[in-house]
Amino acid sequence: MRRYLSLTRASFQEWMAYRLGFFFTIIGNIVYLGVAYYLWSSIYEHSTVIRGMTFNETFIYVALGSAIFILLKTYADWIISHEIREGIIAIHLTKPLDFQLYSLFSSLGGILMNLAAISIPTILVLTLVFKVQIAPGPGLFLFPLSLFFAVLISFCFDYFIGISAFYTESTWGISITKDVIITVFSGALLPLQFFPDTIQKVLLMLPFQAIYHTPLMMITRPDQGWDVFGPMLVVQAFWILALFLLTRLYYNQAIKVLRISGG
Numbered sequence: 242m243r244r245y246l247s248l249t250r251a252s253f254q255e256w257m258a259y260r261l262g263f264f265f266t267i268i269g270n271i272v273y274l275g276v277a278y279y280l281w282s283s284i285y286e287h288s289t290v291i292r293g294m295t296f297n298e299t300f301i302y303v304a305l306g307s308a309i310f311i312l313l314k315t316y317a318d319w320i321i322s323h324e325i326r327e328g329i330i331a332i333h334l335t336k337p338l339d340f341q342l343y344s345l346f347s348s349l350g351g352i353l354m355n356l357a358a359i360s361i362p363t364i365l366v367l368t369l370v371f372k373v374q375i376a377p378g379p380g381l382f383l384f385p386l387s388l389f390f391a392v393l394i395s396f397c398f399d400y401f402i403g404i405s406a407f408y409t410e411s412t413w414g415i416s417i418t419k420d421v422i423i424t425v426f427s428g429a430l431l432p433l434q435f436f437p438d439t440i441q442k443v444l445l446m447l448p449f450q451a452i453y454h455t456p457l458m459m460i461t462r463p464d465q466g467w468d469v470f471g472p473m474l475v476v477q478a479f480w481i482l483a484l485f486l487l488t489r490l491y492y493n494q495a496i497k498v499l500r501i502s503g504g
Contacts, residue, residue, distance in 0.1 A: 244338065245346040252350020267362055270307055274363070277303050278371060292434045294461075301373055302432050302461045306453060308363035309388070310429050312355045313395040313452065315348035318419070321403030322412045334496075341485075341492065344403070345396055352392060380463025383470050387456040390477040394452050397484035398423065404488065407495035428454035448480040 278300060285296040294302070321344065324330040333343060367373045375381070402419050406412045424430050427449035433441050444450055455473045 245342055248343065248346040249349045249353070252347050253353055254350075266311065266359055270311070270359060270363055271366060273307055274304050274366060274371065277307075292432075294432060294434055297373060298461045299432060300371070301367065301375065302457050304363065304367055304371075304373075305460060306429050306457055308360040309391070309453060309456065310424070312352060312360045312388075313392060314355070315352065315392075315396045315399045317344050317348050317396060317399035318402035318406075318412055318416045320344070320347075321400070322406040322410070322416075325406045326410055341400065341488065344400055345393075348396055348399075349392075375460065376462070376464045378462075378464030379467055380459035380465060380470060383474065384456055384459045384463070387459050387474060387477060390474070390481060391452045391456050393481045394448060394477065394484060395423075397481070397488055398452075401484075401488050401491060404492050404495045407498055423449050423452060426450070427452045428457065432457075448484065451477045451480050 281296060281300050281303065285291065285299070289295065291299070321330070324333065333340060336343070368375075398419060402412050402415050405415060409415070426444055426447060428444075429452070433444055433450060433454050436444060445454075455477055458473070459470060
């Protein structure tokens with residue numbers, strides 16, 4: 242385990258070199274928060290509750306959704322695709338490390354950097370500038386665990402697409418399509434409550450909602466009971482196990498057709 246943790250530490254230090262990029266990301270996110278605030282203020286101008294959500298709940302959901310969207314970007318698909326094209330993948334495969342765990346712990350460094358540089362400042366802006374109020378409740382304690390589960394699920398999707406590069410060498414189009422599907426169907430762009438009831442039921446059966454909708458609902462409505470949050474965590478745990486198994490099987494097949502063309 243110490244070897245994998247060293248990968249996370251090295252990745253975190255590497256991401257720290259891009260301070261200027263993080264600065265502009267924070268500025269862009271603050272601008273987005275201002276736009277979202279006035280947009281949803283106008284939508285709620287003549288209504289107190291829309292689709293069962295108040296303005297405060299919707300704004301928290303949308304605002305934190307933007308920060309979590311950045312946080313959950315593991316870029317494992319882009320990194321693996323690049324390593325295959327350049328032939329660097331051969332070096333990693335000869336190391337006495339599990340390639341899936343190697344990719345996961347390498348991604349955690351960037352995630353921790355995003356958490357410290359973007360997600361936490363966003364929460365501070367929400368509470369100090371926009372004066373949002375988050376109700377106390379068990380959801381606040383379960384939110385970090387749910388967010389960690391979301392990281393693992395998001396990584397599985399990125400890793401799956403990255404492994405596809407063993408067949409295609411480039412995953413640019415597939416990665417873009419994956420990002421669009423997850424953004425729309427997971428509740429990252431718009432709360433699932435705003436979808437028609439029939440579509441909402443379908444989306445809640447898919448694994449995408451476990452990435453954004455579940456942790457966001459825990460911090461948007463943290464005062465709900467354990468009977469609500471417990472099953473949501475169980476669903477996340479189920480998708481983690483299912484997707485990790487699926488990606489394992491996919492890797493075992495894809496590695497057989499790997500061709501090293503760079504180096």
